Amino acid sequence: MNERRQCEFFLVRYVPDPVKNEFVNIGVLLREAARPESTIVRFTRDWARVRCVDPDADTEMLEALESEMRRRFTERGSDLPPMMKTLEDSFSNLLQITEAKACLAETIPAEIEQLMQLYVEPRKRAGAKRWTGRQAIQRTMRTQFEHAGVWDLMQKRIAAAPYTRAGDPLKLDCGYRPNGVIRMFHAVSLDGDSELAKSLAFSAPALRDGVARVERALLELTAIVEPIATLQEDEDRIVQYRFGVEAMEAQEIRVLTTERLPYIAETAQRELRV
Structure with missing residues (x-):
């Protein structure tokens, strides 16, 4: 013992x-x-x-x-x-x-x-509450970054307005800057609703241009989504899921599932030299 x-x-x-x-x-x-x-x-x-x-x-x-x-x-x-x-x-x-x-x-x-x-x-x-949707993805993302020891080194709730235009309400969940690139991560639930995916896709070009103008850096924007397997063969939800992924990828947003978070956190750990 x-x-x-x-x-x-x-x-x-x-x-x-x-x-x-x-x-x-x-x-x-x-x-x-x-x-x-x-x-x-x-x-x-x-x-x-x-x-x-x-x-x-x-x-x-x-x-x-x-x-x-x-x-x-x-x-x-x-x-x-x-x-x-x-x-x-x-x-x-x-x-x-x-x-x-x-x-x-x-x-x-x-x-x-x-x-x-x-x-x-x-x-x-x-077991009174089971986290679902975007909130569940956010919690998983934070947990993985904390385990890697990088969460406290990252910027949180990054306002898009300084890069796009005044009044833009979008705030990206977290990000960091290794060398000449800024990596931003945002939790996007595609379980039956693609509105957030469409909103992020709409904002991506202006956000990318703004980061280049203001920060003199390239933007790598990553959407973290739940695995499609969680949708349990519901055809309507699967169609919505695929639409959301395609809408984001069409605007050069990298789309990764929560299953890839350990790899993402490990990369951040290496780049931030923790």
Whole structure:
């Protein structure tokens, strides 16, 4: 039997109304006891509970904070006092970190997963929600990039407007720039609906021209889609799927399924020299 490690964990709480003292646990910090440099940061991927208590919550900022906290612990070995100051400065007491609680961990990854299910995402234990469509693709994409250690190095929710025209609402999920090319990735579900595929195909030429003009770089735009096998021989859905793929490929968008994400993440890992 593996010897368990002495660890401690902290909960990150979103507190929209300090007067009422209502809060939602949104993340976990886990580390080996007395070793701040070993801290692992994990935030929720499901912001539904946060939006229930605060419909105007800036979840994009919360996701960015997760990446910033992880970077600080990894690169600087920061401890909690300076991290608390960062939270206070950025969120005006909307976030709190609890006191440390002791735990014994067989492995750090397994322990943080268990803590997330226990304190942050309890619905997972009951299997209450199965992610589908674009949201499922986004989560799979993020997971693979995180496993490769490149997620925090990538730009997220990349606005198309600076490259196309003012008012363009399109935001690409993520991307990075190795040398003279910019690689952008966007989750596109083709399960019974090709509208997003058509919209991305329509935007691609202007986006490509804009990247060349503004960044002096080539754009490689990749749409990540579910495998066609998931459509279970439904002829109408298969026709829609193929239409969406062809519409994107006609505009030089590379179309890859989620099954190719490990390869994509490995390439990013190599190009970003992680």
